Amino acid sequence: MTDSGSYTSDDLNDPAIDAETLRQLAAERADLWPQILQHPNCYPGLAEYIRGQQAPPQPPAGQPQQQGPGAGEQITAGARQVADGAKDYWTNSAAPAVAGATRSAQRTVQANRGSWQFWVQLSQPVIAFLGFITLFTPAIRVLDEYNIEGYAEGLAEELGLSDELSAARDELGLHTTQNFITHDMTAAGVILLLLFVAAIGLAVASLVTSTAILRLAAAATGALSGLIGIIVSIIYLVAAGDDHLTVGFGAVLMLILGILLIGASVIALLAQKKPAPPQPQQ
Structure with a gap:
């Protein structure tokens, strides 16, 4: 193109x-x-x-030319000229550019999908998307061995204090299960969410354009997302050693996905091919 x-x-x-x-x-x-x-x-x-x-449009043969158009006719002619200009711009400029970009993206994907580098690149947005979903899965569980929370809910319902109990539970973080967004480390969860979204977008863009700078940005964002995901997961795993906490499957899954995302990002970055010199014109 x-x-x-x-x-x-x-x-x-x-x-x-x-x-x-x-x-x-x-x-x-x-x-x-x-x-x-x-x-x-x-x-x-x-x-x-x-x-x-x-060439400007010519009036049909034999049609008399109008002299001195009125104000209404001038407005109509101006509107028609604007519409024709917009149509010409779309037909001659915008539409060919969009079609050319689409064909270029299709050719890039078709040319590269047979190589293992393509599948490594494709794994980046897939792993990042799974990490995005994992943010909303249980990362840690609050133990309630003696069903204290159940007794508290029954008593609050009898006294008409259910709303107050719910507000206190939210304020103190007393949930049975908590994910990466609702736990005490909410800021880290939001940062991970933004990084995963950026990693998905950059990885997909690098797939369809094969631009070196996009590949570098996708690899860097993916590796950073994986690293932060691993660190946060380890913090949850360590915190689960307390008497009243246990680890959720989301923390374990995030740890695995973080390792996979770092690996895929590093391999995709190292596997970039240097462009060959162009052939001389005959």
Whole structure:
């Protein structure tokens, strides 16, 4: 896909620009049409297309031209001109650019999906998504061996104090199970949530564009997310040694996912191929 935004009129003085590049430039850069028409590789069909776009619409033969349009007709004509301009911009610039970007992404995915590097990259957003879901699973459990909470709820219901008991439980963190967002380490859970979302977005973007800077950003964000996930999980595992706490499966799962995410991010970063030099033009 040609980066049409980087071309200037001076660049079109290069006779080595091929016809396909000229076609893409003509579809996206109306300001370069005069230089494209002068280029030696401008084929007749492309020249006809450009001249057809440049030519103003002609009234049908035999139709008399109106003289002195009124104010209403001027407004209508102006609105029609704006609508035609928007339609031309979409047809000649926006639509080809969107279609070209979509085709480029499809070609990139199809070209790379047969390699193990592609599947390692694909595992990054998958693991990060699983980590995002794990944030809302039980990370730690509060033991209630003697069913004290059950007795308290029954007594509060008899006395009409259920709402007060619920508010006190929320304030003191006295929940039977707590996840990464509702526990005392809420800030760490929110940071992990944001990092997982960023890791998913950057990993998907690096898959469809194969841009080196996006791969680096995706690997760095994924590794950081995994590292923080491991640290938080270890804190929960250590805290579960208290008499009234036990570890939830979410903490164990987060530990495993953190290790996998760091591994996938490091492998994806080290597996980047250096681009080969372009072939000389014949």
